[in-house]
Amino acid sequence: MSTLSPSDLTQYIGSLWRAPILGLLKHYTKIPNKSPVFDPEWKENGHMDDAVRLLTDSIRSFDIVGLRYDVLEVDGRTPLIFIEVEAYKSGTGNVLLYGHFDKQPEFTGWHEGKGPWTPVLEDGRLYGRGAGDDGYAIFSCLSALAGLQEQGCAHPRCTIVIEGCEESGSPDLPFYMQVLSPRIQVPDVVFCLDAECGNYDQLWLTTSLRGMVSGTLRVEVLKEGVHSGAAGGIVPSSFRVLRDVLERIENSGDGDLVDSLHVSIPDWVDTQSNEVAAVLGDTIVQRYPWASPKHYDHADLASMVTANTWYPCFEVVGLGGAPEPQVAGNTLRPNTDAKLVFRLPPAANHARVQSFVKKELERDPPNGTKITFDCDVGESGWFSKPVQSWLDTALNEASELYFGQPYKRMGTGGTIPFMKMLADQFPACQFVVTGVMGPHSNAHGPNEFLDLETAERVTCCVAHVLHSMGSGDHIN
Structure with missing residues (x-):
């Protein structure tokens, strides 16, 4: 069994990322294959099929035996x-690797010359959606395996799942996981x-x-808009x-947020948050594009990390029922719609929260009004158990x-339905x-x-851990 050369692995994987991967990712970025919740006509539009065709055709770019x-x-x-x-x-073990290829919608505010479906390479960074x-x-995944085989180094049996609806809450994934x-x-x-990544x-x-x-x-509040002066004081x-x-x-x-959305936080979370704060410092706050300078106490950084990862939070991510300000008349609008997103603590039960939120929002509507809350996505969070010693060693070696x-x-404020x-x-x-989103x-x-x-570096780390497992470190 060959010994893994980190320098050769770095060089080989780097060559793959410079070509062909960079070119493939540029083509992929051009495809507006938005997740189904953002593009209900995804099948008719054909963008998802275009992405699948590009990605599967690209598999042939990698020299991988078996x-x-x-x-x-x-x-x-x-x-x-x-x-x-x-x-x-003769690599040992069985590994499942996961990713997704569907995308979030466009959003506004892209810098001049950049856009969601316009790949731009600038200062070693590829801009564009997805x-x-x-x-x-x-x-x-593919370049990590190719890099190990290029050196004749063992790796375990691997299966790779790349789904197409993660940004919609992975509604199709349980079915496919059962089939597979x-x-x-x-x-x-x-x-x-x-x-x-922090x-x-x-x-x-x-x-x-x-x-x-x-x-x-x-x-x-109404079936149609009316004169705001004629209705104001009577119609809310x-x-x-x-x-x-x-x-x-x-x-x-x-x-x-109300207590019903909170959970008890494990003791290890505060310890980890303090460690993250010590490493990242001001980055915890400065990673965001604030509209004006944000003033904060450095002593609060650890609590910010905990709030970002184990507290519930809420955002109005979309509004409907109102015209753009420049074309708005003096009209009392008949309705206001708000798309709400609640991020829940890792240990919270999303079904219970979903039921609570719906009942709480819809109860006791003011006289003459109608209130509805229609949920479209509900997913529980996840938190890990302790890392086994062989894996801890392999991860640390790889990072070093x-x-x-x-x-x-560190904990992460986002959601990956697959994990739970x-x-x-x-x-x-x-x-x-x-991941790579820092x-x-x-x-x-x-x-x-x-x-x-x-x-490239994360890919090398994946390869290193796969080789450690394939060499039997997980059973020694």
Whole structure:
């Protein structure tokens, strides 16, 4: 069995990322394959099929022995790419690697010359929607395996799942996982390459993910708009009613959410938050594009980390029922609609929260008004169990070799529905949840980018851990 050369691995994977991966990611960025919740006509529009065609055609760019793949698309569900790679050089273990290829919608505010479907390479970063969240994942998996085989180094049996509806809450994934269960078998380790990184200086392991409930709150006061002077004082403002209803869930003064959305926080969370604050410092606050300078106490950084990862939060992400300000007349509007997103603590039950929020928002509507809350996505969060010693060693070695710094652990404020499902399905499995979306990379927003050097380094780390497992470190 060959010994892995980190320098040769770095050079080989770097050559793959410069070509062909960069060119493939540029083509991928051009495809507006928005997730189904944002593009209900996704099948008719054909963009999802275009993305699948590009990604599956690209598999042939990688020299990997023992690889085969299928595209599954059943009963109108979004397609899923499934790749199997046999164990190499008698490698031990069974690994499942995960990513997704669907995208968030365009959003506004892109810098001049940049756009969601216009790939721009600038200062080693590829701008555009979806390259880092999460188009890079399939290429990271394949180039990691190709890099090990190029040196004749062992790796375990690997299956790779690349789904097409993660940004919609992964509604199709449970069906496909059941269909694929005999082929996936029981993994020893799951890699999820769809998370954040605290900085670009080391490998980051995600230890928790928040859950999510989203839906549309609609407040109706009239069947049609009327003169605001003629109705004011008799007919209430739908916007005022909406604000009043939201106050039942969120205190507008300090942003605190009602107790029913909170959970007990494990003791280890505060310890980890202090460690993250010590490493990241001001980056915890300065990673966001504030409208004006943000003033804060450095002593509060750790509590900010905990609030971002284990507290519930709420945002109005979309508004309807009102014209643009420049064309707004003096009319009392008949309704106000608000798309709401609740991020839930990792241990919260999303179904219970969903039921509570709906009842709380819809109860006791003011006389003459109609209030409805229609939920479209509900997903529970996840938090990890302790990392086994062999995996801890492999992760630290990988980060030291390819980043020059030890790896770090942190919770993440986002949601990956796949993780809770897999943790329930494979309770004995270890999880490596990592990613490339660091400070200012702005997933889901304008000016999203993939830092290419970080992608290469994360790929090398994935390869290193796969080789450690394939060499039997997990059973020694």
